[in-house]
Amino acid sequence: MKNTPTEILRLEGVSKTFPLKKDFFGRVKKLLKAVNNVSLFIKQGETLGVIGESGCGKSTLGKIILDLEKPDRGTVYYKGRDISKLKGKDYREYRRNVQAVFQNPQSSLNPRMKIWEIVSEGLRINFKLSKKELKERALSLLNEVGLPSSYADSYPHQLSGGQKQRVAIARALALSPELIVADEPTSALDVSVQAQIVNLFMDIQEKKGISYFFISHSLPVVEAVSDRVLVMYKGYVVEEGKTEEVFKETAHPYTRLLIESVPELFSKKERKAVTTLEAEDEELEKGCPFYPRCSVRKRECLSYDMESFKLTETHKVSCILYL
Numbered sequence: 001m002k003n004t005p006t007e008i009l010r011l012e013g014v015s016k017t018f019p020l021k022k023d024f025f026g027r028v029k030k031l032l033k034a035v036n037n038v039s040l041f042i043k044q045g046e047t048l049g050v051i052g053e054s055g056c057g058k059s060t061l062g063k064i065i066l067d068l069e070k071p072d073r074g075t076v077y078y079k080g081r082d083i084s085k086l087k088g089k090d091y092r093e094y095r096r097n098v099q100a101v102f103q104n105p106q107s108s109l110n111p112r113m114k115i116w117e118i119v120s121e122g123l124r125i126n127f128k129l130s131k132k133e134l135k136e137r138a139l140s141l142l143n144e145v146g147l148p149s150s151y152a153d154s155y156p157h158q159l160s161g162g163q164k165q166r167v168a169i170a171r172a173l174a175l176s177p178e179l180i181v182a183d184e185p186t187s188a189l190d191v192s193v194q195a196q197i198v199n200l201f202m203d204i205q206e207k208k209g210i211s212y213f214f215i216s217h218s219l220p221v222v223e224a225v226s227d228r229v230l231v232m233y234k235g236y237v238v239e240e241g242k243t244e245e246v247f248k249e250t251a252h253p254y255t256r257l258l259i260e261s262v263p264e265l266f267s268k269k270e271r272k273a274v275t276t277l278e279a280e281d282e283e284l285e286k287g288c289p290f291y292p293r294c295s296v297r298k299r300e301c302l303s304y305d306m307e308s309f310k311l312t313e314t315h316k317v318s319c320i321l322y323l
């Protein structure tokens with residue numbers, strides 16, 4: 001019998017708001033809903049991609065998974081256990097097993113540390129290892145990410161952007177994590193280097209069976225790496241499904257709009273007539289947040305509570321047209 005992959009992470013009904021406007025006395029006047037009632041799961045060895053335009057809540061969701069932001073509502077489960085209740089050894093295990101690679105390797109690497117020290121820092125903190133052992137482990141990690149050992153004694157400023165991102169990946173791998181939150185890991189890199197880094201992520205996954213929560217506003221990158229995809233709009237997941245469902249059987253008008261804006265993903269014949277209305281991007285008190293920009297909107301959308309509709313076992317959409 002084939003083993004079903006273990007579920008590494010699950011979010012249930014997670015929301016996060018930030019104070020948007022404060023009055024003269026510092027009292028909060030308006031709240032920004034950055035993440036809105038999001039539920040998701042990530043299984044062992046799979047990549048869950050997240051797409052959506054700037055400010056839709058992708059990074060906040062990533063930070064919630066990493067416990068760098070606390071949700072106001074909802075629960076994050078690591079292997080079935082609520083992370084807000086994990087203590088001591090159990091909490092440390094979760095933090096070791098869920099690592100991050102951020103967009104800008106320049107700012108995420110300490111400029112005063114040598115490359116081998118950066119890569120082995122997590123091991124130094126978590127395990128009692130000698131300097132010799134740490135360096136040996138760092139050299140092997142550099143090798144895993146395609147960097148020659150001769151870089152071990154260099155400093156970050158001596159490396160190119162792509163090489164620095166390889167160092168950040170090696171650092172994330174040092175503690176043998178089960179899940180990596182990769183937040184726009186290729187966006188700061190030259191186009192020619194982006195594909196190499198995407199390939200590195202995929203090679204590592206194949207060898208180690210790691211899972212990725214892969215955030216990117218680049219649709220071709222997300223399509224290439226992901227098994228499943230979430231589409232976010234103003235903090236809501238408006239569509240989710242297997243990669244081919246989201247990209248080929250696109251259901252939500254917003255997802256269609258996103259895909260339309262990347263010409264190489266859609267041949268002219270396949271393009272559907274979805275255009276943005278000229279309406280400004282106004283904030284609605286209730287109803288579908290995409291309403292002001294939607295070309296297929298109806299009056300009922302203004303009272304729609306964003307309940308999701310199952311198109312298949314794996315494909316879900318939050319749009320009143322499907323209810």
Ligand SMILES: Nc1ncnc2c1ncn2[C@@H]1O[C@H](COP(=O)(O)OP(=O)(O)OP(=O)(O)O)[C@@H](O)[C@H]1O
Pocket residue numbers: 018019032034052053054055056057058059060061217
């Ligand atoms: N610490 C914070 N305080 C106040 N507002 C915040 C904070 N962090 C994020 N936000 C706001 O929450 C919303 C979602 O931000 P987030 O960074 O999660 O979006 P994103 O989809 O990752 O965008 P980008 O692609 O530009 O990184 C944005 O409007 C952002 O300004």
